[in-house]
Amino acid sequence: MNGSREDRIRELSGGYSGAGQRIGVVVSRFNEFITKSLLSGCVECLVGHGVSDRDIEVVWVPGALELGLAVSLMAKSGKFDAIIALGAVIRGETAHFDVVVNQSAAALAKASETYLLPVLNGVLTTEDLDQAISRAGAKSGNKGFDVALAAIEMVNISKDLSKTE
Numbered sequence: 001m002n003g004s005r006e007d008r009i010r011e012l013s014g015g016y017s018g019a020g021q022r023i024g025v026v027v028s029r030f031n032e033f034i035t036k037s038l039l040s041g042c043v044e045c046l047v048g049h050g051v052s053d054r055d056i057e058v059v060w061v062p063g064a065l066e067l068g069l070a071v072s073l074m075a076k077s078g079k080f081d082a083i084i085a086l087g088a089v090i091r092g093e094t095a096h097f098d099v100v101v102n103q104s105a106a107a108l109a110k111a112s113e114t115y116l117l118p119v120l121n122g123v124l125t126t127e128d129l130d131q132a133i134s135r136a137g138a139k140s141g142n143k144g145f146d147v148a149l150a151a152i153e154m155v156n157i158s159k160d161l162s163k164t165e
Helices: 032-048 064-077 096-115 129-135 143-162
Strands: 023-028 056-061 082-090 119-126
Touching: 023 032, 023 064, 023 143, 032 056, 032 082, 032 119, 032 143, 056 064, 064 082, 064 096, 064 119, 082 096, 082 129, 082 143, 096 119, 119 129, 119 143
Parallel strands: 023 056, 023 082, 082 119
Antiparallel strands: none
């Protein structure tokens, strides 16, 4: 027997080179002062990891509930290696928060499964405005940056898994 079991097991981790990747980004206009910051962090990450400006396409939609349709249409086009959804849903005094959060997340997951494409959910779901500000570039980093990095990695993993041996 040659080497340990760990030496014989194939592992994929994706890597963080976005060179040649085509990325779609769908952004909710609702809470735009937060989502603009998420988009800025997202684009900074993509470009910083080798994705060309020409290979990034941004689509603005009214709110988080509209993200799913735009993501599905972009996925169906076949032009993108991954699609990132960005939004900010801040809890209010009604149950509307729960509906928006659950329905938007379900639509994004369905698009990913339907089109076998990485769809990254960068929709902030926070209890208050301070939490949203913190996660959009203040104290807790920028979640737009974080999901962009995950998108790059998932594209690389998807390509590796799609290769036939």
